[in-house]
Every structure is written in structure tokens, then in C-alpha cells.
Amino acid sequence: MVFVYWLGTEPFLYIAEPEFLRRMSKGVLGKSWGKPSVFKHDRKPMFGNGLLMLEGDDWIHHRRIITPAFSPANLQAMASSMVESTTKMLDKWTSLLNCGCLEIDVEREIILTAGEIIAKTSFGMDYANWRQVLEKLRALQITLFKTNRYVGVPFSTILFPRQTLEAKKLGKDIDYLLFSIIEDRRNSNAGYHQNNLLGLLLQENHEERRKTLTTRELVDECKTFFFGGHETSALALAWTMLVLAVHPEWQNQLREEITQVTGNKEIVFSRLAKLNKMGWVLNEVLRLYSPAPNAQRQTREDITVNNLTIPKGTNVWIDVVSMHHDPNLWGEDVNEFKPERFENDLYGGCKHKMGYLPFGFGGRMCIGRNLSMMEYKIVLSLMLTRFSFSLSPNYSHSPRIMLSLRPSLGIPLIVRPL
Numbered sequence: 010m011v012f013v014y015w016l017g018t019e020p021f022l023y024i025a026e027p028e029f030l031r032r033m034s035k036g037v038l039g040k041s042w043g044k045p046s047v048f049k050h051d052r053k054p055m056f057g058n059g060l061l062m063l064e065g066d067d068w069i070h071h072r073r074i075i076t077p078a079f080s081p082a083n084l085q086a087m088a089s090s091m092v093e094s095t096t097k098m099l100d101k102w103t104s105l106l107n108c109g110c111l112e113i114d115v116e117r118e119i120i121l122t123a124g125e126i127i128a129k130t131s132f133g134m135d136y137a138n139w140r141q142v143l144e145k146l147r148a149l150q151i152t153l154f155k156t157n158r159y160v161g162v163p164f165s166t167i168l169f170p171r172q173t174l175e176a177k178k179l180g181k182d183i184d185y186l187l188f189s190i191i192e193d194r195r196n197s198n199a200g201y202h203q204n205n206l207l208g209l210l211l212q213e214n215h216e217e218r219r220k221t222l223t224t225r226e227l228v229d230e231c232k233t234f235f236f237g238g239h240e241t242s243a244l245a246l247a248w249t250m251l252v253l254a255v256h257p258e259w260q261n262q263l264r265e266e267i268t269q270v271t272g273n274k275e276i277v278f279s280r281l282a283k284l285n286k287m288g289w290v291l292n293e294v295l296r297l298y299s300p301a302p303n304a305q306r307q308t309r310e311d312i313t314v315n316n317l318t319i320p321k322g323t324n325v326w327i328d329v330v331s332m333h334h335d336p337n338l339w340g341e342d343v344n345e346f347k348p349e350r351f352e353n354d355l356y357g358g359c360k361h362k363m364g365y366l367p368f369g370f371g372g373r374m375c376i377g378r379n380l381s382m383m384e385y386k387i388v389l390s391l392m393l394t395r396f397s398f399s400l401s402p403n404y405s406h407s408p409r410i411m412l413s414l415r416p417s418l419g420i421p422l423i424v425r426p427l
């Protein structure tokens with residue numbers, strides 16, 4: 010389905026048709042479309058001019074600097090930190106269960122753990138700092154995306170002055186926290202020699218003896234990666250816990266696979282790729298509950314598709330959720346949880362390769378996808394080998410798009426030690 014709608018004064022082209030998207034993106038150079046200016050402005054307190062929002066030469070430059078942070082060697086170095094943070098969470102669950110607690114909101118718990126993982130692995134942050142950044146980012150997300158604000162409608166900031174001011178203030182508080190972390194790292198020599206994301210960004214500035222990234226740009230990248238690096242991975246895990254709670258047979262299948270692959274020893278980086286069934290489960294969860302439910306672009310020049318000219322300046326809204334749930338692409342069992350779709354097919358049997366886009370498409374494909382797959386397998390393996398899960402009667406199914414696709418009332422599960 011493809012149609013045009015308006016958001017205030019802004020024209021939007023809605024696309025939930027993979028073939029149209031393929032034709033549109035095929036002939037388009039990266040420079041021919043960017044991110045909608047109206048969202049760049051609205052989401053500034055959250056992402057500033059970080060990688061997600063950049064375009065043109067600036068985007069190429071930042072992507073080149075940041076890519077090495079996700080090399081296999083750097084990912085491997087993050088594994089022990091992931092095991093440590095997850096084990097801490099699971100020890101806490103054991104204490105809660107010993108104290109008579111019957112259920113645990115796994116979404117809340119996993120978000121905290123994923124926040125800790127990205128804070129430690131990418132920025133080397135300590136507890137007090139990352140908790141503050143995480144809490145403020147969550148408050149900012151609620152302010153920007155939970156309420157009905159009219160993004161793109163002229164003077165909407167005047168109609169919603171309280172939210173506008175609140176978002177600006179939270180954005181500044183986060184900037185300030187990240188700025189002081191960057192300055193501390195600059196002043197300590199060790200900061201330049203760490204191969205984590207912040208270390209690489211600082212080295213780039215330091216070694217070339219020119220300000221390749223300004224402090225403002227560094228803060229924006231840290232903000233972007235702090236949010237992007239924990240929220241989506243945590244949601245993939247949280248939605249997985251929900252579907253596994255209602256499909257205990259898949260919990261068992263995954264436990265068997267973990268035992269086969271690890272031989273009851275601690276999970277190690279080099280064996281993660283062998284967790285094939287877990288990979289299918291991840292793909293199926295990303296299809297059913299895509300943490301990034303849509304993608305947006307804005308044309309920077311006229312683009313022609315099927316004799317139709319899409320004028321420069323048109324915003325484009327790509328509805329990933331709709332494509333992932335289209336029975337014409339996936340078949341009549343589209344809404345069922347069937348990880349085996351992915352057994353012999355990276356696209357899960359989808360009739361069109363652009364119909365399955367959990368990590369985006371083209372040159373703007375998610376830079377953190379390998380990191381998130383690794384984190385997913387480590388955290389899920391540890392959870393499944395210590396506990397079994399079933400749905401709490403208090404669970405209420407309420408997926409809601411608040412930038413990402415969230416379970417808006419949490420995911421309370423009954424957790425039992427194995």
C-alpha cells in the first residue's frame with residue numbers, strides 16, 4: 010500500500026509495499042534522501058545530530074569513524090561485561106524469589122541491564138552516571154512520544170509549551186552528564202587508549218590533531234548510541250520472553266540447544282554462532298514485534314518511481330510493522346509465532362526481500378546489529394539456563410509505538426528457578 014498524507018504542513022508518502030520501496034531505493038544515492046527535517050527538530054533533545062539523524066558527507070564521516078567500534082575483536086571484548094551484568098540481574102531475581110516475590114516485570118529488568126551493558130561496554134561509565142542518563146532518557150522518551158503532540162503542525166510548540174520545555178530541559182541535563190564524562194575521559198590518558206566507542210571517538214580527535222568531531226558532536230553521538238544501543242536490544246529480549254512464556258516448548262528447545270553448544274560450560278563468544286534455533290527465534294520476534302516499527306526519510310531531490318515523480322522535500326514513512334504482518338507476503342499464518350520459518354531462509358519465507366526490515370535497509374542499515382545479536386544470545390542463554398517462565402495473569406497485552414515498539418504495561422512473568 011502506498012499513499013500520501015499530511016502531517017500539518019508536511020507531505021508524507023506512506024509505504025508498506027516492498028516492491029515500491031525497492032524501486033524507490035534502487036536508483037537513489039545516499040545523498041538523494043535524508044531524515045525528515047521536522048523529526049530532526051522535534052527529536053533534537055534525544056539524538057541531536059548523532060549518526061541516526063545525520064546525512065550527506067557528515068553521515069559518511071561519522072559512520073567511518075564509528076564502524077571499527079563494532080569489529081569482531083571489539084565485540085568479543087564486550088562479552089564478559091555482558092555476562093557480568095546479566096548474572097547480576099539473575100542473582101537479584103533469585104533473591105526476589107527467595108523473599109516470596111511471585112512475578113517479575115522482565116521488561117523493566119532487561120532495560121536496566123541493557124542500559125548497564127551499553128554504558129560499560131561503549132563508554133566505560135560508572136553506575137551513578139549511567140543510571141541518571143538512563144532515567145532521564147526514559148523520561149525524555151515519554152515526554153516526546155507518549156502524549157499527543159502535533160509534530161509538524163505550525164506553532165505546535167506553543168500549543169504544548171510544558172512538554173516542549175520539559176523535553177529541552179531533559180535533553181540539556183543529559184548533554185551535561187555526557188559532557189562531563191567526555192571531559193573526564195579527555196583529562197585521563199587512559200581514555201584515549203580504550204577500544205570502546207568513546208575511546209575511538211576521542212582517539213580520532215586526538216591523533217589527527219584536528220577537531221574532527223566537536224564536543225557537541227561527541228555528546229550527540231554518545232546520546233544516540235546510549236539510547237539506540239540499549240532500547241532496541243532490550244525490547245527484542247523482552248518480547249522474546251513474552252513469546253517464550255506462552256510457548257514453553259520453545260524454551261525447552263532452546264535449553265537443549267544451549268546445552269549442546271556449550272556442553273554445560275559458560276557461554277563463550279566463539280560458540281554463539283552455533284545457537285541456530287536461537288537465531289530463528291530472534292528473527293521471528295523481530296518480525297512480530299519489531300523494536301524499530303518504522304523508518305523515515307525525506308527526499309533531497311526529485312525521485313521517479315513507476316513514472317511517478319516524488320518531489321524534493323517529500324517525507325517518506327516506511328511502515329515496517331505493516332509489512333511484517335502482511336499475509337500476502339508471509340502467508341495466512343503471518344500472526345503466529347513460528348521461528349522455523351527462518352530455518353533455511355534468512356527472510357523467513359517472505360515473498361519479497363524488502364518485506365523483512367528489522368534492521369533497516371541500504372547504507373543506513375543498523376550499525377549495531379552484530380552487537381545486538383551477540384547480546385541477545387548471551388543474555389537469553391543465561392536467563393534460560395537458570396529459570397523457566399510463564400505468563401502472569403497480571404499481563405495485559407498492550408504494544409504501543411513510542412518511537413520504539415514497547416509493551417506499554419510491562420511484561421510481568423511468573424519466574425521459577427530450574
Ligand code: HEM
Nearest residue numbers: 061237238241242245301304367368369373375376377381
Ligand atoms: C535488536 C536490536 C536493534 C534493532 C531492531 C535496530 C534497528 C535499527 C534500524 C531499523 C535502523 C535503521 C533506521 C533508519 O533507517 O532510519 C537502525 C539504525 C541504527 N542503529 Fe540500530 N537496532 C538495534 C540495535 C542497535 C544497537 C545495539 C546499536 C548501538 C550500539 C544501534 C545503533 C544504531 C544507529 C546508530 C543507527 C543509525 C545508523 C545510520 O543511520 O548510519 N542499534 N537500527
